[in-house]
Amino acid sequence: MRFLADAQRKYRLAFDKLACRNASSVWDWIRPLTPAEAWNSGIWRSLDGELRRFFRSPRIREAFGSYAMYLGGSPYRLPGLFSILAYGELAQGLWLPRGGIHALARAIESLAAGLGVRILTGHRVRRILVADSAVTGAELEDGRLFESPVIVSNVDAPSTERRLLGRTGGAARAVRMTPSVMTLYWGMRRKPAGASHHTIFLPRDARRNYDSLIGRGRIPEELPFYMSIATETDPSLAPEGHSAIFLLVPLPLLSDLESWNMDELAGHLKSRILERLARHGIALERENLLVERTLSPADWAERFGLHDGSAFGAAHTLFQMGPFRFPNRDPAVRGLYYAGASTTPGTGLPMVALGGEMTAERILHDLP
Ligand SMILES: Cc1cc2nc3c(=O)[nH]c(=O)nc-3n(C[C@H](O)[C@H](O)[C@H](O)COP(=O)(O)OP(=O)(O)OC[C@H]3O[C@@H](n4cnc5c(N)ncnc54)[C@H](O)[C@@H]3O)c2cc1C
Structure with missing residues (x-):
């Protein structure tokens, strides 16, 4: 309870005073905090250090x-302020949109359509057009041009710089990225015995594995991974009696995986996952896997424009938070704005949605 009360205070602090404001400087960012709030915010120690204040058990x-x-x-690098992640989930619970996460995208699309927004899907932007240090529009892969004095790019910000603005070397901002992922999507006959909707499989030696993955860019010896079986909660997401299984395996960035062929890597991970599941008594017989799809780090980079295949965008180190983070307004090109995981306030659907609002505020403020 002491942990939850403390994390609740941090949660309020983060959302009321830190995360959802466009701060113009470090001073402007921390100005609303009292000295006691700044001291107790947990940004001075790691998440693990923060947890040590409350829990003796290494497993907890x-x-x-x-x-x-x-x-x-x-947890050994992320600032302790992020104990708010556990708090958010424990206090507010987990929610599954009826129809799956795609239903959320559809709902937003229909709200936007109601406001007169035209959405073009399946059209890639080749480059953002700039003249005299101001944005003039965007060019699509098929050569079509769109003129506009304002562009908001939610293609991952470091990819926007490199791919759409052609910035190279020192012209592109140096950003420390989060790791990549391999995601596996399995359609299975029957329900896998012994499994539930959400399961996170942790390694025995957490510190060593995080250090391999994040510190040294290596595939950890004992893979941590997440398994979601949404059909356990909403059976309508698959044909009757079948299961939809999603697996997420954190991996090093694409540039650290150069020696791997992506198909071989997928096969290797699948075997290790099945072994681990079997060890926990979760029966997933290969012959019952009817549909299999995989997205590798290379797919995430190519299909979705994620810089170096990084799944969660720019890392949340102290010096990539608030005013230190990739800004949502380009400092060199007038009219160019960013939204999404790598800019402020950060990664994950809730933060990206809040970030969209912050970018909109910025634009309204800048408009003549
Ligand atoms: C596997 C995985 C699981 C995740 N799970 C969760 C979760 O459970 N909860 C959570 O809150 N967050 C989760 N996240 C994080 C969350 O999805 C991201 O933080 C969020 O989607 C980032 O939003 P964005 O707008 O920055 O980018 P995206 O959602 O990646 O959107 C960018 C869009 O731009 C498109 N694009 C790329 N290049 C071009 C181009 N040249 N022209 C036109 N369009 C282009 C892409 O196709 C994509 O549709 C997960 C991320 C991954 C990768």
């Missing part, structure tokens, strides 16, 4: 520390 610390992976981070 590892369980709460694993929330760091929601931000693609390590």
Whole structure:
């Protein structure tokens, strides 16, 4: 209870005073905090250090520390303020939109359509057009041009710089990225015995594994991974009696996986996952796997524009938070704005949605 009360205070502090404001400087960012709030915010120590204040059991610390992976981070590096992740989930619960997460995208699409927004899907932007240090529009892959004095790019900000603005070397901002992922989507006959909707499989030696993955860019010896079987809660997401299984395996960034062929890596991970599931008594017979799809780090980079295949965008280190983070307004090109995981306030659907509002505020403020 002491932990929850403390995390609740941090949660309020983060959302009321820190995360949802466009701060113009470090001073402007921390100005609303009292000295006591700044001291107790937990940003001065790691999440693991913060958890040590409340829990003696290393297993409980590892369980709460694993929330760091929601931000693609390590509990030994992520600031202690992020005990708010565990708090958010424990206090507010987990929600599954009826129809799955795609139903949320559809609902937003229909709200936007109601406001007169035209959405073009399946059209890639080749480059953002700039003249005299101001944005003039965007060019699509098919050569079509769109003119506009304002562009908001939610293609991952470091990818926007490199791919759409052609910035190279020192012209592109140096950003420390979160790790990549391999995601596996399995359609299975029957329900896998012994499994539930959400399961996170942790390694025995957490510190060593996070250090491999995040510190050294290596595939950990004992893979941590997340398994979701949404059909356990909403059976309508698959044909009757079948299961829809999603697996997320954190991996090093694409640039650290150069020696791997992605198909071989997928096969290797699948075997290790099945072994681990069997060890926990979860029966997933290969012959019952009817549909299999995989998205590798290379797919995440190519299909979705994620810089170096990084799943969660820019890392949430102290020096990539608030005014230190990739800004949502380009400092060199007038009219160019960013939204999404790598800019402020940060990664994950809730933060990205709040970030969209912050970018909109910025634009309204800048408009003549
Ligand atoms: C496997 C995985 C699981 C996750 N799970 C969760 C979770 O459970 N909860 C949570 O809150 N967050 C989760 N996240 C994080 C969350 O999805 C991201 O933080 C969020 O989607 C980032 O939003 P964004 O707008 O920055 O980018 P995206 O959602 O990646 O949107 C960018 C869009 O731009 C498109 N695009 C790329 N290049 C171009 C181009 N040249 N032209 C036109 N369009 C382009 C992409 O196709 C994509 O649709 C997960 C992320 C991953 C990768």
